[in-house]
Amino acid sequence: DAGITQSPRHKVTETGTPVTLRCHQTENHRYMYWYRQDPGHGLRLIHYSYGVKDTDKGEVSDGYSVSRSKTEDFLLTLESATSSQTSVYFCAISRTSEQETQYFGPGTRLLVL
């Protein structure tokens, strides 16, 4: 158990509304990641963070922004949600002692109508 929680766990929203997903960790890990999971695509990296206020884009970052103002929280924001952003979103962390290995949270299921 890597001490990762995600909130909300389920959300239904309408096209054009802003949405923020939260990832919270209890173990003070430096690296945090946001992925989306879609049928036929596996998981794809959206953004990642390598420290407070240090973030970078992943493979599918268009339409998403992130913020990390403190070590334990990594926020993913959809500024104006679209139906193509309906997905399951997973947060992950990696430990400094084994940086190549990522541990995942339980996920947030987002439906954009």
Added chain:
Amino acid sequence: GNSVTQMEGPVTLSEEAFLTINCTYTATGYPSLFWYVQYPGEGLQLLLKATKADDKGSNKGFEATYRKETTSFHLEKGSVQVSDSAVYFCALSTNYGGSQGNLIFGKGTKLSVKP
């Protein structure tokens, strides 16, 4: 670029059957290789990993050997159980530390085990 290809499912087996899920990869440098498992309605759990050529990862009766010569990391289990029914993902990591970190995933293979 880096990529992972795993066999498409679904795979349906009877309890106590032998399981193989094929995974091959393309990568620059020396990747670490992983198998993750996702049970229905849950997140991904790390099943096993190998960080260098010829390493064998093992956990819960599952095994996979890092074969650099064939760029493969096939998942095997000698006798599956109904409780092994899940989606299995092969993944690789080539960049970590510093300012980069990324896992490249295969598309997943759904396994159903019948009693």
